[in-house]
Amino acid sequence: MSMLEQYFSTDWASMTTHDWAGLIVTVLVFFGMLITFYLALRPSKRKELEEQKYKILNDD
Amino acid sequence: MDTTAKPQYDDGVVKYLTVGATVFLVIGTLVGTFAAAQLAWPVLNFDIAEITFARLRVIHTNTVIFAFGGMTLMATAFYTVQRTNGVRLWSNGLAWWTAILFTIGLLATVTSIGLGITTGKEYHEQEWPIAIAIALVWTLYTFNFILTIASRNKETHSHVYVSNWFFMGMMIAITYLYVINGLAIPVSLFQSYPLFGGVQGAMIQWWWGHNAVGFFLTAGFLAIMYYFVPKQAQRPIYSYRLSVIHFWALMFGYVWLGAHHLQYTALPDWTGSLGAVISLAMIIPSWGGALNGMLTLSGAWDRLRTDYILRFLIMSLAFYAMSTFEGPVMAAKSVNALSHYTDWTIGHVHSGALGWVAMVSIGAIYHMVMKLWKTEMYSMQLINIHFWLATIGTVFYIVAMWVSGIMQGLMWRAYDEYGTLAYTFAESVSAMHPYYVMRTFGGFIFFLGAVVMLYNIVMTIRTAEARSANKVESLA
Ligand code: HEM
Numbered sequence: 001m002s003m004l005e006q007y008f009s010t011d012w013a014s015m016t017t018h019d020w021a022g023l024i025v026t027v028l029v030f031f032g033m034l035i036t037f038y039l040a041l042r043p044s045k046r047k048e049l050e051e052q053k054y055k056i057l058n059d060d
Numbered sequence: 061m062d063t064t065a066k067p068q069y070d071d072g073v074v075k076y077l078t079v080g081a082t083v084f085l086v087i088g089t090l091v092g093t094f095a096a097a098q099l100a101w102p103v104l105n106f107d108i109a110e111i112t113f114a115r116l117r118v119i120h121t122n123t124v125i126f127a128f129g130g131m132t133l134m135a136t137a138f139y140t141v142q143r144t145n146g147v148r149l150w151s152n153g154l155a156w157w158t159a160i161l162f163t164i165g166l167l168a169t170v171t172s173i174g175l176g177i178t179t180g181k182e183y184h185e186q187e188w189p190i191a192i193a194i195a196l197v198w199t200l201y202t203f204n205f206i207l208t209i210a211s212r213n214k215e216t217h218s219h220v221y222v223s224n225w226f227f228m229g230m231m232i233a234i235t236y237l238y239v240i241n242g243l244a245i246p247v248s249l250f251q252s253y254p255l256f257g258g259v260q261g262a263m264i265q266w267w268w269g270h271n272a273v274g275f276f277l278t279a280g281f282l283a284i285m286y287y288f289v290p291k292q293a294q295r296p297i298y299s300y301r302l303s304v305i306h307f308w309a310l311m312f313g314y315v316w317l318g319a320h321h322l323q324y325t326a327l328p329d330w331t332g333s334l335g336a337v338i339s340l341a342m343i344i345p346s347w348g349g350a351l352n353g354m355l356t357l358s359g360a361w362d363r364l365r366t367d368y369i370l371r372f373l374i375m376s377l378a379f380y381a382m383s384t385f386e387g388p389v390m391a392a393k394s395v396n397a398l399s400h401y402t403d404w405t406i407g408h409v410h411s412g413a414l415g416w417v418a419m420v421s422i423g424a425i426y427h428m429v430m431k432l433w434k435t436e437m438y439s440m441q442l443i444n445i446h447f448w449l450a451t452i453g454t455v456f457y458i459v460a461m462w463v464s465g466i467m468q469g470l471m472w473r474a475y476d477e478y479g480t481l482a483y484t485f486a487e488s489v490s491a492m493h494p495y496y497v498m499r500t501f502g503g504f505i506f507f508l509g510a511v512v513m514l515y516n517i518v519m520t521i522r523t524a525e526a527r528s529a530n531k532v533e534s535l536a
Binding site: 029032033036037040041045046049050051052053054055056057059060 | 069143144146219221222287290291294295296297299300301304305308309312431
């Protein structure tokens with residue numbers, strides 16, 4: 001096994017419930033981030049979001 | 061009916077919290093300076109248990125973080141939530157109860173620590189009765205904040221401004237982290253044993269510990285930044301979309317960092333590696349946020365020459381950027397092997413605490429004082445003096461700790477030709493003396509700045525009415 005393969009090799013059989021819970025949460029968070037980035041950065045949303053920043057300038 | 065009239069806000073409680081925060085800044089930095097002097101000249105412990113370094117250090121951290129920082133967060137949250145949503149507080153009475161009970165909780169914390177009553181858990185030293193009371197008060201604060209947002213007019217204020225998101229994220233995260241880390245079995249009124257032991261206990265403790273930094277001292281103060289920088293600069297934040305990304309990246313990312321406090325301990329190795337990797341990844345949103353704040357001034361940088369309050373706010377962002385670069389570097393295992401347990405950590409903490417947290421708060425407090433008492437500051441020149449005292453004090457403090465920390469780390473790991481340690485621990489302690497003196501000096505200068513601020517604010521409040529009457533007369 002190369003160094004790289006060795007580094008990434010996982011003994012799936014010995015994963016505990018905690019390990020699985022952690023893995024699933026990590027992967028979900030990763031996709032959650034991707035979705036958020038897409039939602040915030042898509043060009044069609046630009047005007048709507050950037051408008052918000054002017055509102056506070058006259059709030060008092 | 062005058063439809064152009066600005067809405068009335070509940071500002072009494074904000075005034076109380078703003079002045080309270082300033083008073084606690086003075087007390088907290090005074091205690092910090094005295095604790096720093098004790099490290100330089102141990103005779104200052106006077107053999108009096110209540111004021112030995114061990115207790116004063118914890119009194120210092122609780123006073124600056126929870127009393128000064130907490131009151132600043134409450135004042136700014138109550139101030140901004142009303143203005144960004146165009147409504148009064150959901151309950152002004154509840155806000156007053158929150159503020160008064162929080163003050164009592166803080167005094168109880170500090171007194172109990174002085175008496176030697178502590179759980180021994182960093183940033184969670186309160187024994188169970190005080191901890192439960194504080195958690196309840198915090199919940200009242202969160203509840204009132206969220207209901208104020210919910211009570212806004214959804215037609216005129218359909219969108220909730222980003223500073224509110226940061227505040228809410230901070231409130232919710234701090235509630236669950238504080239409660240879980242505090243789970244304990246009481247055995248008497250002032251003693252309890254934590255539910256988690258051994259390595260789990262350490263992990264839970266630093267899950268809370270680092271998030272006290274990540275949510276309390278960062279997300280909450282970013283909320284302050286996203287409101288007060290644009291207001292003081294009178295320009296909109298550079299990019300609203302970047303602020304949205306900044307928010308979600310912090311919320312998703314920060315909770316993973318705690319393990320970087322436990323490198324090379326009994327924790328599984330991968331946990332520390334995960335903590336280090338996510339720490340390094342956090343440089344990206346943190347710098348994005350810092351740039352977002354700073355670039356708000358693009359095209360108007362000359363304002364920094366004349367607006368001393370803006371200087372505090374922008375300087376705080378420079379320190380935010382610096383410490384969010386330094387932190388991830390220190391989380392990397394090879395650097396951590398040198399820096400951990402040394403004064404470098406203390407230097408890092410204070411570049412964030414003095415440079416970022418204190419300076420952004422100071423800027424916001426000056427801004428609020430003028431708005432709340434509807435007047436200019438008593439002396440702008442004193443704000444300028446404060447700015448230089450705070451900046452020079454911070455630089456002295458952190459440079460001293462960098463030199464001392466790196467020297468300590470190198471001395472501890474130096475071997476001679478026979479493979480034995482080159483220095484005894486006591487030798488490393490005595491080598492620190494000049495840097496401890498320098499840190500005390502830096503801290504003292506910073507403390508003087510806080511005194512100048514308190515004086516300026518008290519004079520502003522005392523002369524506010526007379527000055528606005530004069531103004532009206534001269535206009536008439
Ligand atoms: C005049 C200003 C200040 C001085 C002289 C000062 C001094 C000190 C000293 C002597 C310690 C103990 C260091 C050790 O154990 O070796 C300390 C720890 C600490 N201070 Fe300050 N401090 C100041 C302001 C602040 C502020 C404004 C904050 C937060 C907003 C803060 C947050 C902390 C924290 C979190 C620690 C614990 C660090 C750790 O455990 O790694 N300090 N400070």
